[in-house]
Amino acid sequence: MAVVYQALHRRVSSLVCRLHSTYVRKMRYLNQLKEDDSLCRQAQASGAFYLFHNLSPFLQKVGKKYLVPQLSAAEMKQILEKLPEAEQWLEKSVLIGCSDEHRPHFALDLGALDKSAIESELQGSFTDLRKALFVVDGKDSPLLASAQSLLQWHDSHQYCSKTGQPTQKNPAGSKRVCHASGVTYYPQMSPVVITLVSDGSRCLLARQPSFPQGMFTALSGFCDMGENVEETVRREVAEEVGLEVESLRYSASQHWPFPSSCLMIACHALVGAQRTEISMDTLELEEARWFGLEEIVEGLKREPRSSKQDDGSFLPWFPPKQAIAHQLIREWVQQQSAQTA
Ligand SMILES: NC(=O)C1=CN([C@@H]2O[C@H](COP(=O)(O)OP(=O)(O)OC[C@H]3O[C@@H](n4cnc5c(N)ncnc54)[C@H](OP(=O)(O)O)[C@@H]3O)[C@@H](O)[C@H]2O)C=CC1
Numbered sequence: 001m002a003v004v005y006q007a008l009h010r011r012v013s014s015l016v017c018r019l020h021s022t023y024v025r026k027m028r029y030l031n032q033l034k035e036d037d038s039l040c041r042q043a044q045a046s047g048a049f050y051l052f053h054n055l056s057p058f059l060q061k062v063g064k065k066y067l068v069p070q071l072s073a074a075e076m077k078q079i080l081e082k083l084p085e086a087e088q089w090l091e092k093s094v095l096i097g098c099s100d101e102h103r104p105h106f107a108l109d110l111g112a113l114d115k116s117a118i119e120s121e122l123q124g125s126f127t128d129l130r131k132a133l134f135v136v137d138g139k140d141s142p143l144l145a146s147a148q149s150l151l152q153w154h155d156s157h158q159y160c161s162k163t164g165q166p167t168q169k170n171p172a173g174s175k176r177v178c179h180a181s182g183v184t185y186y187p188q189m190s191p192v193v194i195t196l197v198s199d200g201s202r203c204l205l206a207r208q209p210s211f212p213q214g215m216f217t218a219l220s221g222f223c224d225m226g227e228n229v230e231e232t233v234r235r236e237v238a239e240e241v242g243l244e245v246e247s248l249r250y251s252a253s254q255h256w257p258f259p260s261s262c263l264m265i266a267c268h269a270l271v272g273a274q275r276t277e278i279s280m281d282t283l284e285l286e287e288a289r290w291f292g293l294e295e296i297v298e299g300l301k302r303e304p305r306s307s308k309q310d311d312g313s314f315l316p317w318f319p320p321k322q323a324i325a326h327q328l329i330r331e332w333v334q335q336q337s338a339q340t341a
């Protein structure tokens with residue numbers, strides 16, 4: 001009876017769904033896959049798989065381009081057949097999206113298997129995410145970032161923090177459950193603010209000692225428990241450069257996979273034109289200073305490679321377009337250019 005009811009429910013849902021837009025249908029379908037374990041298992045059979053090895057995505061270089069290949073379930077089976085307990089491998093995959101035609105996309109980490117054997121079989125290579133994000137097509141970077149974050153979360157949440165017992169993931173990978181305590185764990189992100197501080201005619205950028213030489217970016221910091229975005233921006237700017245924010249404006253947000261799954265919340269902030277003296281937190285920052293419009297425009301044109309000067313010093317350059325810091329800096333340039341026009 002339950003089976004008949006489920007089948008009927010799916011049929012009615014799919015009829016209702018046909019009345020909606022492609023986007024709405026897609027989101028409803030993905031939600032169904034997260035809720036309905038047997039539907040999700042069936043979906044694996046027609047799915048497309050993105051491969052990772054110890055959290056590094058699999059890429060193929062074709063000419064000068066780096067592609068992110070999708071493997072069919074049949075191709076996956078061919079690879080996995082050579083391994084013991086092949087069936088269980090597909091169970092380890094996590095749902096990361098679907099096409100407009102409802103072909104589900106999964107990510108799977110084959111970290112326990114021989115990396116070079118898979119690389120030579122599939123003619124590509126597992127590439128560190130820090131490199132991969134910046135060489136693949138723009139539409140693929142967010143997909144790789146969120147897939148890797150979800151795989152990383154599963155990898156680090158295999159045991160219940162209350163009982164120490166193993167947790168089990170659902171087929172979609174949207175949660176893990178400890179059957180001993182009944183606790184359900186959901187994937188988590190850490191909210192981080194990133195703030196481009198301006199005094200009206202200049203903007204403030206800083207660098208940490210770990211950054212590549214010459215790279216400056218906007219101030220950033222993790223939200224403390226209980227803080228709202230406005231409070232984090234005020235606190236981080238005060239802590240890192242000793243300035244008081246007078247007003248702020250939200251710009252946009254971005255998922256960022258480093259060090260592990262951050263939700264970057266990007267804002268523009270103003271400080272009073274008379275209160276601009278920087279007092280830098282030397283524990284976190286190596287340098288923080290004001291930049292004029294011209295210097296920013298020049299820095300945006302500069303490649304990391306071309307920033308080194310003959311005397312060994314580096315001219316400033318800024319994060320690439322995939323990072324939300326880049327967007328903040330570009331918006332500031334547009335705003336300044338509009339003001340001075
Ligand atoms: N996409 C983009 O454009 C940009 C992204 N970012 C990202 O923003 C993030 C935060 O920036 P950052 O200035 O370093 O942050 P903070 O200024 O908050 O300082 C980082 C320190 O905070 C501590 N910390 C507090 N909460 C956490 C947490 N949940 N996870 C990890 N560390 C925490 C750590 O200290 P300890 O280790 O001593 O405990 C860490 O070293 C970075 O991961 C960076 O990748 C930054 C700039 C641009």
Ligand SMILES: [Mg+2]
Nearest residue numbers: 219220221284
């Ligand atoms: Mg910081």
